Amino acid sequence: MTDENSNETTAAQDFEPLTETYERLRHSTDSTELSEFARRPLPDRADQASFSRATALLEAVAGNPHTPVEDRLFLAQTMPFPNVLIKLSVDAEPVVRQAVAANEDSKNWLLGRLTKDPIPEVRDTALVNKHTSWKMRLEGAQNPETDAKTLDYLGVLGTEIEPGASPILSSMVRRAVALNPNTSAQMREKLATDPSEEVRRAAGR
Incomplete structure (x- = not known):
């Protein structure tokens, strides 16, 4: 050619x-x-x-x-x-x-959709993306299948991570973490001294 x-x-x-x-x-x-x-x-x-x-x-x-x-x-x-x-x-x-x-x-x-993925690793990764909505974070914190590492992240939202976040929304997520059976003992101890009384009360149950 x-x-x-x-x-x-x-x-x-x-x-x-x-x-x-x-x-x-x-x-x-x-x-x-x-x-x-x-x-x-x-x-x-x-x-x-x-x-x-x-x-x-x-x-x-x-x-x-x-x-x-x-x-x-x-x-x-x-x-x-x-x-x-x-x-x-x-x-x-x-x-x-x-x-x-x-x-x-x-x-x-799109992250919200991925928090419903059938594979736990995909769901947990979506939950710790900073653009995931508070609604999805709350549902993830309530989910007994969410792993302890992800709950460690969700348990400090509004305090150590995103300190300027809505006090109401972030405390709702931390309270759900305190009540989740997968939450580690270390995270539960931290939540027992949380700024929110509701979170402290949940951690003490």
Whole structure:
């Protein structure tokens, strides 16, 4: 193939309609091509058209199970784009969903969904993300399946962590931690000296 023909082929690929490229990547079984797309540097945000196209195609790559797990994990750890993270939040691999739960660019409603994940590690990771809603934190603190390490985190919200948080909401979470059977003895002792009387009372039960 001559250089001129090669350039024409490249140009044709560059101008492939977005929907066609999206569908091709969504159904592709070529793991090498999918991996290359997952790792490709994003265009400069100043080039809005190219940037939007690239993020849209990443959604297709993220949702394709033929994309190698390590590349889906990479996207879950590094991407700030809701459309990509939504795809990865329902990934078949728990380690990918857990990375979405840890990603601080994940929206609170998406984290809320992950606090209901069937895998404990995913749920617990979502509960300690700083963007998780107080409603989800409270439910996590009340859940007898939440592990002691996560309860240690929830038990100091509003005191040692996020000291400027709502006193009412944070004390509700700490009280629930005090009543949770999985809470460690050390955390229960700490809650026994909590600034909130309700939390102290719950810890003493």
